[in-house]
Amino acid sequence: MTTENRELIHWIPGFETGHPELDAQHREIIEKANEIAISGAPDSSIAMRACQELPLLIEKHGIAEDKVLAEIGYADAEQHSRTHTDMFGQACSISKECDKSCMTQATATCVPDWINIILDHFLRQDLLFKSLMEERLDGR
Numbered sequence: 001m002t003t004e005n006r007e008l009i010h011w012i013p014g015f016e017t018g019h020p021e022l023d024a025q026h027r028e029i030i031e032k033a034n035e036i037a038i039s040g041a042p043d044s045s046i047a048m049r050a051c052q053e054l055p056l057l058i059e060k061h062g063i064a065e066d067k068v069l070a071e072i073g074y075a076d077a078e079q080h081s082r083t084h085t086d087m088f089g090q091a092c093s094i095s096k097e098c099d100k101s102c103m104t105q106a107t108a109t110c111v112p113d114w115i116n117i118i119l120d121h122f123l124r125q126d127l128l129f130k131s132l133m134e135e136r137l138d139g140r
């Protein structure tokens, strides 16, 4: 199967927050999720590893983003931080489930779940602080 047939997350300029560290982490998370989508049976070792690594990347990113949002004085920083905790919890569940059965499929069945939580983070949560980030970065 070619990668065109796989469910992948494509980076679009709209995901850009303007903050280099956060954007690099966002890209890394997408790349890791895409590794799961691209690899799979018969050799699922890369996908398995990616699936185990994703929760850690997500946790690390949440901590970094919380810090940046506190620094720029984002009013909803606390509420936003809770979404990171939730996302990490969901990532751990997906990853744990994954060990059991999903990698025996040609395309890991956890892929839609990863896409869901990652796009929710970008489109529903992180876009909320984007305009403040732009203001702060312009004012440097």
Ligand SMILES: [Fe+2]
Pocket: 065, 080, 084, 121, 125, 126
């Ligand atoms: Fe976030």
Ligand SMILES: [Fe+2]
Pocket: 022, 026, 061, 065, 121, 126
């Ligand atoms: Fe983020």
